[in-house]
Amino acid sequence: MQRTQNETNLYVKYIKKSVTQQKLQEVFEKYGHTLSVKLSSNEKNESNGFGYVKYCTVEECQAAVDARDEIAKEIGDEGFLIAKFCKQPKNLKTNLYIGNIDKTVTEEQFLKYFETFGPIKCGADGKKFYRFLYDEKYEKNKGFVNFENTEDAQKAVTAPRHCVLGDSDILVTYYKTKKERKQEFKQHASEVKMNATGKYKEYNFHVKTDKAGITEEEIRNALQDCGGIYSIKIKYVNSEPTDVVYICFDNGQSAHQFIQKAQILGWTANPFKTKQERSSANNYYNGTGIPGFPVNFLQYFQLFPSVFNTSINRQPKPGNKQPRNVSASQNAKKKSKVDNNIKKQPKSIEKAPIVTEEMKNDLGDQLYDFILSIENYDEELTGRITGVLLESIEYSELNNMLKNKIEELKNVIKEVHENLQKINK
Numbered sequence: 001m002q003r004t005q006n007e008t009n010l011y012v013k014y015i016k017k018s019v020t021q022q023k024l025q026e027v028f029e030k031y032g033h034t035l036s037v038k039l040s041s042n043e044k045n046e047s048n049g050f051g052y053v054k055y056c057t058v059e060e061c062q063a064a065v066d067a068r069d070e071i072a073k074e075i076g077d078e079g080f081l082i083a084k085f086c087k088q089p090k091n092l093k094t095n096l097y098i099g100n101i102d103k104t105v106t107e108e109q110f111l112k113y114f115e116t117f118g119p120i121k122c123g124a125d126g127k128k129f130y131r132f133l134y135d136e137k138y139e140k141n142k143g144f145v146n147f148e149n150t151e152d153a154q155k156a157v158t159a160p161r162h163c164v165l166g167d168s169d170i171l172v173t174y175y176k177t178k179k180e181r182k183q184e185f186k187q188h189a190s191e192v193k194m195n196a197t198g199k200y201k202e203y204n205f206h207v208k209t210d211k212a213g214i215t216e217e218e219i220r221n222a223l224q225d226c227g228g229i230y231s232i233k234i235k236y237v238n239s240e241p242t243d244v245v246y247i248c249f250d251n252g253q254s255a256h257q258f259i260q261k262a263q264i265l266g267w268t269a270n271p272f273k274t275k276q277e278r279s280s281a282n283n284y285y286n287g288t289g290i291p292g293f294p295v296n297f298l299q300y301f302q303l304f305p306s307v308f309n310t311s312i313n314r315q316p317k318p319g320n321k322q323p324r325n326v327s328a329s330q331n332a333k334k335k336s337k338v339d340n341n342i343k344k345q346p347k348s349i350e351k352a353p354i355v356t357e358e359m360k361n362d363l364g365d366q367l368y369d370f371i372l373s374i375e376n377y378d379e380e381l382t383g384r385i386t387g388v389l390l391e392s393i394e395y396s397e398l399n400n401m402l403k404n405k406i407e408e409l410k411n412v413i414k415e416v417h418e419n420l421q422k423i424n425k
Helices: 021-031 058-066 068-075 107-115 150-158 178-197 216-222 252-265 275-279 297-302 328-344 357-374 379-392 395-404 406-424
Strands: 009-015 034-041 047-055 076-084 095-101 130-135 140-146 171-174 204-208 229-237 240-249 268-271
Touching: 009 021, 009 058, 021 034, 021 047, 021 058, 021 068, 047 058, 058 068, 058 076, 068 076, 095 107, 095 150, 107 130, 107 140, 150 171, 204 252, 216 229, 240 252, 252 268, 357 379, 357 395, 357 406, 379 406, 395 406
Parallel strands: none
Antiparallel strands: 009 047, 009 076, 034 047, 095 140, 095 171, 130 140, 204 240, 204 268, 229 240
């Protein structure tokens, strides 16, 4: 009697939905001693139509495989399958994805071509592990092939691809799981971001095009004579594409050609700035000794009676003289009341919350993105408005407006913009 880790496992597919865990176990115990029987079920405890069986010996396992037809009569649905289940090592690459196949190519031609590289893996029922589908999105065929060994899969990957299946160059690559593809995409996106703000920083632009909802294909067609484009990212607001695009080139010559081309197309192109650069008001103003304040800031305050109210009633500081129209007796009474309150209540000093530079920068980033999302301002103007608001309104008040008083904040932003235009004139 033999027993190995992998050769006694069975995969059972297309089981009738009415079959229970107990029934499945009763059927397979007829052919030997089962170590485990598992019927897959959903959260409602309803059968998913497949399961796993593990026997004690290889002989018992094979007996169940040979009795497929008898078992199918009891629990099988159409296409009932019993196959030996063996987990494939993760580093064993035999499964391929094939794309960009002409729609004129047939399934028979597809299979015949890939069988020239070696045998294709089969199940217990003799069915070959391959799939051939039509991709409606791209109006092309695509497929999957799982070879018996890695050498044959490698030959298929490295073989010439020009006009082997139709008139197009086919794509042949190792199949990746959804998790692997997601991880690969994240890594690629991270590399693009690092290069766009590092290696290719001088060739990265914030662009306002002449069309809302412009596509990447339209951008590439418009800039096809500008040279190498490293990346294109269209800005979305509320899941809708806007007319704002981030374009990064891979060399200085292409970037220079783009600047000239943008003028011809009527696009506005500005050098891209990171969040840290945007949040620093010194990038947009000449300093006056106070970081972030424009040169004509006093004039600016005078234009904002509704935003910056200077008529706030303040409590008199201890030791200040009382107004002349208040009588001495009234002063004495007030002083007596204050003294009594001081005696009754313990002294408590309320400390103002500490606002760090990091907190200001974070608020600046949020504010910058909010302004961009509500108006089609360019980066420079958005940065100027952000800088003015950060330096003109207290942190707590501005933070509260951003979280709880959106409409009020929008009105303030609009007023800031209007008055900046007046100052520039």
